[in-house]
């Protein structure tokens with residue numbers, strides 16, 4: 001694997017291998033601490049995303065490597081009008097691997113056409129965010145001990161939520177997966193996801209507006225935030241942002257071994273009274289994000 | 305109605321009636337010095353009416369662009385008053401710099417010197433998607 005732009009770039013076998021390495025890292029941390037000695041990761045964040053950037057940087061530091069980069073484009077040459085292509089060619093001279101986030105969709109694909117070092121897409125607008133999906137897969141597999149045979153509820157913004165689309169794509173490749181798609185009418189899953197993925201692969205799914213209707217059947221509940229930047233109209237955002245609020249009371253009907261996930265940051269969609277519930281796994285998920293990125297960096301640098 | 309036959313060049317036949325001017329403009333035929341004949345609403349056995357374009361010069365014809373604009377056309381290549389080849393066009397797998405991505409969040413909206421590339425992702429429904437942002441054309 002030269003670059004990681006889209007989760008579909010990875011086969012099921014490659015994903016299983018990354019999960020295996022991540023689990024080994026978690027079990028044997030010392031073994032991995034010098035693996036990337038002398039290697040440099042550049043984090044090029046053309047738009048700020050502190051959480052994702054810190055996760056990449058922590059991953060590289062824990063492997064014994066070092067990091068350089070920028071955290072927003074106003075502090076870089078991009079604000080002087082430099083193209084993505086040029087920036088990438090220059091940064092490739094100073095680093096062994098690049099993680100980039102860009103507000104424009106397709107920017108990492110442009111970057112990898114010109115790059116001499118491996119590129120990891122750390123999010124391009126509302127398009128792809130493959131390391132978030134890898135994070136979700138590692139978390140689910142650790143919590144459930146499997147990635148097949150389960151019912152997954154996806155709740156919130158299913159229209160613009162790229163993490164949801166990627167997760168559906170990735171999980172649809174495993175056997176016995178059923179999806180419950182929970183959203184207001186305005187934020188329903190796009191038709192192309194239904195026709196190109198769910199219907200095409202014959203995946204069982206249902207759509208509902210009511211979060212409580214199918215809650216007792218779920219093995220995983222994946223909550224998402226309604227993102228302001230995806231709306232052109234402020235009034236729509238305000239009307240929809242608090243449509244779902246998961247709280248302790250609602251969870252009473254849910255399975256004892258439900259896994260509650262959220263890509264974070266959350267706003268109001270998960271009430272803080274859920275945080276102490278043993279089924280809340282979103283902070284573990286953030287930790288998994290670091291470990292899967294460690295596994296990914298190793299794989300892309302060709303380090304065993 | 306009689307239009308002089310051409311010596312060397314192309315006869316673009318079976319153009320959907322009404323499409324000739326769109327193709328004329330899109331292929332930049334207006335800029336040519338040679339004779340170009342546009343015949344609209346010619347009789348067609350198959351569809352009743354069709355348009356035809358005749359170009360009296362061996363120009364570099366962009367067949368991908370033409371196939372994208374009208375996949376049903378036939379291109380007759382004429383040399384020394386004779387049709388030496390009949391090309392039946394179809395939808396091209398990929399079109400480069402024919403259409404522009406309309407997604408304002410697409411990298412093609414800001415990156416310098418980047419080709420506008422669309423890939424045919426659904427032959428049946430004739431869906432093209434931007435190579436970069438995957439937005440569908442139309």
Ligand SMILES: [Zn+2]
Nearest residue numbers: 405410434437
């Ligand atoms: Zn585009």
